[in-house]
Amino acid sequence: MTGRGWKLPFKLLGIPLSLDPSFALVLPLFAWLIGSQVPAYAELLTAVGLEVDGDALARGITPYLLGLTAALGLFASVVVHELGHAITARLYGVPTKGITLWFLGGVAQLEDMPRQPGAEAIVAIVGPITSGALGALFGTILGNVPMGDGASFVVAYLAITNVALAVFNLLPALPLDGGRVLRSLLALALPRERATAIAGAVSQVLAIGLGVFGFLSLNLLLMAVAFFVYNAGRAEVQMETVRRAFEGRRVRDFMSADPIVVDVGMPIDRFRALKAWKAHPCYPVVDEQERLLGVARMSEAEDAGEDTALRSVVREAEKVRADDDMEAAVRRLASSELGRFVVVDERERVVGILSKTDVVRALEAVQARM
Template sequence: MRSYTITEIWDIPIRINTSLLLFLPILAWLVGSGQQIELYAGFIEGFTGVGFDLARLRAGSTPWLIGIAAAVGLFVSVTVHELGHSWVALRYGLEIESITLWILGGIAALTTFPKEWDREFWIAIAGPVSSLLVAAVCYAGVLLLPGSFQVSRFVVGWLAITNVVLAGFNLLPAFPMDGGRVLRALLARSYPYGTATRIAARIGVGFAFLFAIVGVLNFQIILLLLAFFIYGAATTESKTVLLDELLDGIIVGDIMTGDPATVAASTTVEDFGTRLLRDRRPVHLVTDDDGTPVGIVTLDDLKDAPRGDHSSMTVREIMRDVPRIDATADAFDTLVQLQGMGGIDAIVERDGTLAGVLSEADYAHAMTIQRGFRSGVGG
């Protein structure tokens, strides 16, 4: 689903996902329905000691007003939660690409996560602490608002309880939720970062299965969605950390193809297909008539070539204009950067001149060698 930028705070784009836009009216209806108002009023009274006139809360369009205000308040609460993470990250000099709010909460997208355990700990814990601060402010609001402000008292009381629940739920050690990142940070005090990540990720996967079982037994769609999210995010981050370990200390120049096969941009697609059969090199550097590199063409590009007369269609029509990177760039950072652009292929330069090409096959080859080397050293 698409996300839309609605504002910026501290130069961080705040985005709202379509899933949340669809969920907010449902939440407003759930909170504002008559039976739910009575239920929540009981919770708030037990939490704060403040009673409510249920007849006034149920009168006319008041339930809808309560539901809308509560939904907007939750939206703001989640934003504050993510800004808590972001504020601490900014204090450490880290960059935040964006904050995205969606049906399962919010995501503060950091360009890089710190490997220092104390930095990750404080960044992770800042979100729940922010939620507890919001809860404390709302709790004080319930006590300070006059009794005639029944709707305001109810909404603020509901937000106080909701933010406490939000903080507590996020502190569950279900990596990559906040509690899972706190767990990894604490583990990283005694174990290597990769080992700490794998332990936290396994615990996160365990919680994902637990949420899935509870979600199925109780027909809770949100829990099922959360289970899928935690499972996918935990396994993905575990793999990412493994890649980082395998590529540690390696630069692009170490893994690139230094003598790439070349093909002129004016070559026909038919002739290029014949050449691929002959030299069996899936990645070719495309050059202009004067030998200047202009792009890359691969076997996949050939497969995706438009139907037509391939004897007249040229390689220029199916090639891709790819990024140019320096041979001294860190291999893992480059991989993350290229994946963010939608691909892994790139032209590699050294001191402004062509040095080679970089492709997914180069990364796969490098990681195979690193795995074999490490298993050999360990064996």
């Protein structure tokens, strides 16, 4: 969900917007779901005094066109909600890498959470406030601007769903906005890890409750949301452990030093033999001046022919510097393809490897100290 997906060719307030591949499925699905509920919505609108001709709206492909328009409006509303978070975080000096839309809504990827006391609560609460304000705006338009039945339907739909979005996001479950508010407020009185542990426990209970309710009411979407909240809430608690273990530390404190480094001139059969000696999925490759060229994967070398030069299986390395901030490196490592970084000094010479194993070992040491 992070970094992947299709980047849209424009930025909003300097923030890139991407669509997760799941979005390709979700847009038609939502268009269809909303379209099939047009008659029900029309009845609802008539009940609150807006004369809408439900029969006309339910004819032919009209409901699905309305569904598509409403779905696009919904996703645009989600983007505005996320922009609310992003702008507030920016006021605290925290930039946003991007906003991604996926099948359960949107995510603003903040580079970090602002660390000032209570700031996370402010950044979080702005999302539901934005959605609530959008809902009120659409409601006002609906009540005051005369328009056709189709437009009334879409505007009414957006008024209702934005309010629903605000309410849902206020549930005090991490990683929803309400959960962030809860944690941030608890952290005003308690140590941050204690606050996260309590907010995490509340989240698990809520997620399970949501899942059971979704199951009993046969609501698949709700069950999916519950599953997401359960997992993402746990990940949030784990991130706190990561933070406590690595905050303010450098990569060099945790890397495995003196790794096996391969000269680019090494014959490929000798490279393959490394596996029997010390097996790694890949090895850093250096040039004559001992500067990092990239990494060679063992699997790729094994598939290559006898006369292949090692150079031709060398790929760009994912690297960090020994002086880099460890916490940031761990965050990047989580989404790295090979799960290991080559650590280099300021002259591009290899000084270590930072792998997920190193991180796990360090985290186990932290937990043992607790």
